[in-house]
Amino acid sequence: MVDDEEDLVWITSKQMARTRPEISFEGFLDPIEALERIKQAPPDVLISDVQMPAMNGIELLIAARRVVPTLPVIIITAFGTSEVRHEVMKRGSVEYLEKPFSFSALLEVVDRILAARTGFSGSISLPMLPDLVQIYALSASSGALRIDRGGETGAIWFDRGQVVHAEKGELLGEEAFYSLIGWQGGRFWLEKGAVPPGRTITDAWQTLLIEGCRRLDEAAAKDVPAAEPAIQDWAVISRLLRESLNGAQVLDVPLDGSSPLSEAVKAVTAQAREIPAVTGRAVLELSGTVNGMAVIWDEKSGAVVASDDISSRPSLTRFRSAIESGVRSLWP
Amino acid sequence: MSGESGSTRRAELDAICKDIAISGEGALAFAVAETESGGILGFHGEKIAPSEMSQTVKGVLALLRNPDVARVRAALLDQGGIPGSEPFQELRLVTASRGLYAKVSGDGRRLFLLVTEASVAPGWGWKEIRSAQRRLESTV
Numbered sequence: 001m002v003d004d005e006e007d008l009v010w011i012t013s014k015q016m017a018r019t020r021p022e023i024s025f026e027g028f029l030d031p032i033e034a035l036e037r038i039k040q041a042p043p044d045v046l047i048s049d050v051q052m053p054a055m056n057g058i059e060l061l062i063a064a065r066r067v068v069p070t071l072p073v074i075i076i077t078a079f080g081t082s083e084v085r086h087e088v089m090k091r092g093s094v095e096y097l098e099k100p101f102s103f104s105a106l107l108e109v110v111d112r113i114l115a116a117r118t119g120f121s122g123s124i125s126l127p128m129l130p131d132l133v134q135i136y137a138l139s140a141s142s143g144a145l146r147i148d149r150g151g152e153t154g155a156i157w158f159d160r161g162q163v164v165h166a167e168k169g170e171l172l173g174e175e176a177f178y179s180l181i182g183w184q185g186g187r188f189w190l191e192k193g194a195v196p197p198g199r200t201i202t203d204a205w206q207t208l209l210i211e212g213c214r215r216l217d218e219a220a221a222k223d224v225p226a227a228e229p230a231i232q233d234w235a236v237i238s239r240l241l242r243e244s245l246n247g248a249q250v251l252d253v254p255l256d257g258s259s260p261l262s263e264a265v266k267a268v269t270a271q272a273r274e275i276p277a278v279t280g281r282a283v284l285e286l287s288g289t290v291n292g293m294a295v296i297w298d299e300k301s302g303a304v305v306a307s308d309d310i311s312s313r314p315s316l317t318r319f320r321s322a323i324e325s326g327v328r329s330l331w332p
Numbered sequence: 333m334s335g336e337s338g339s340t341r342r343a344e345l346d347a348i349c350k351d352i353a354i355s356g357e358g359a360l361a362f363a364v365a366e367t368e369s370g371g372i373l374g375f376h377g378e379k380i381a382p383s384e385m386s387q388t389v390k391g392v393l394a395l396l397r398n399p400d401v402a403r404v405r406a407a408l409l410d411q412g413g414i415p416g417s418e419p420f421q422e423l424r425l426v427t428a429s430r431g432l433y434a435k436v437s438g439d440g441r442r443l444f445l446l447v448t449e450a451s452v453a454p455g456w457g458w459k460e461i462r463s464a465q466r467r468l469e470s471t472v
Contacts, residue, residue, distance in 0.1 A: 249408055264403035271398055272425060275391035275432070276384045282427040286401060286420035293405060293420070307408050 001027045002034040002060060003049040003076065012047075015103045023110075031055040035063050042068040045113050047106070050077040050139045058135040061094070062188055072113045076101065077138050094131040129156075129181050130209055132188060137161045137205040144194035147180060154180045157196035163205045165196035173200030174208065181212035237296065238304045241323070249307040255297065265305060269297045283323060294323045345374025345472065352464045353378065358452035359460065360430070364468055365389045365443045367436060373472055380447055389445060392423055392434045424457070426450055433457045435465055442472055 003009050009027035016025040026043070028034035031052050038046070046064055050057035061073050074095045095109050129147070133156065136145055140161035147154045154168035156177060166177035201208070242250040257263045272284050285294040297303040306323065345364060353362040353376045361377030363385050370390045377385055395401065401420065421436040431448040446461045 251408075259407075261404065261407035264400045264407055267400035268395070268398060268404055271391070271395050271400070275395065275425065276387050282425055284395075285422075285424040285426075286396075287422045288420045293401075293408065295404070305404065305408065307405075 001047040002031050004029050004052045031060045035060060038064050039067050045072050045110055047074045050075060050135060056139040056141060058132060058139055059190055062190060074109055075135060129183060130213060133209060142193055144191040146189055146191060149183050163201050163208055164199050165201055177208055178212050178215050182216060241306050251305045252302060253305050254302040265295055265303050269295060285323060346376055349374040350376035358449045359446060361385055361447040362464060363389060363445045364472055367393060367441055367443050389443060393443060396420060396423060431457055433461045435461050437469055
């Protein structure tokens, strides 16, 4: 955890030691010192403030991700607006907690991240631009955020947190901004204090992000066929679930009616497809007071059935977390 | 119940459903329904039509009662998994575009149903529907 508020780091450290003694928690007041430590011993989760002297949260995030590209990050900050936060969180790989936050809220996020990482460390996506733009804006920074994706380059300029200019190839201003926001992945770096070559953007950064995210939604909707996972992903998901669910039943069931289980799963999934909220492939999870069942199905390649005893809360959380991680890897 | 008091009651429950649906980011609709008839007692939806919600309620109830679910459970039990034989009272369906959370009340008379964007974390979805259930169980 990196925060220049010494009391917060100290209290979190004490509470973490008391409630999660199995977690090794290290607190830092100085982000540069924290970065050195990350290089020596990469953590499983980084919790960072945004506004800090010497290095702000976004610079630390970028520097830390250069060391550990899939490092989960929790940013503790005040938000611009809940609408922006929601739009960004939907797509980003960074979690946000608004100050002041309760320790239990922090713990919930940490637990979720650690549970998701068990067996799924490769599935955490790389940072996306909406995350970076939001953090840069919240930290009221000035400079350029430069992006390189396979030889294509672009940049977004900030002036005290406001987006003032963007360039991507021949595109300038808002169109360049919206085009860059659609890039999923790439290399990012900050040029602190860089002066924009012009001022082509006047809209508030919140407006730009919401519109950018809306365009991403529309593009995603048009890309549905392309987003269909490859068959090998389907084989991977059952392996990931089996590894993560430790002892729970995970069965690959071909939906060809060749066994009583296959026949019954086929009948259940056929009925689930009648529910308007469901089309095509889906995960169905059913639970009672002592047991739980999940069926993940695919029209072509079959179904994976997982079951678990969910009578205890940690087990329920683990079950759902594993299913969710599996689904995310299937439908990125 | 007279027609007027019935419509007042419906408006009151719709208002509670609206309060629940709009208080959560990523929530698209919330409904409370009778498990016996499938009739909707209260509903509020953004981007979800009442007719779609009505079909969804019927589909969820049919699925929870589906004997094939018991067959899957029995087949799994034969293979050493899924201990216990309690009926399922919670359901979650997630596709690439939407999440659906359903929960039957403790007395079995009511179904609570939350539709969200698919990106909503499952922990949040369950928390939201359980909190709505606590709020509505004393009312409905």
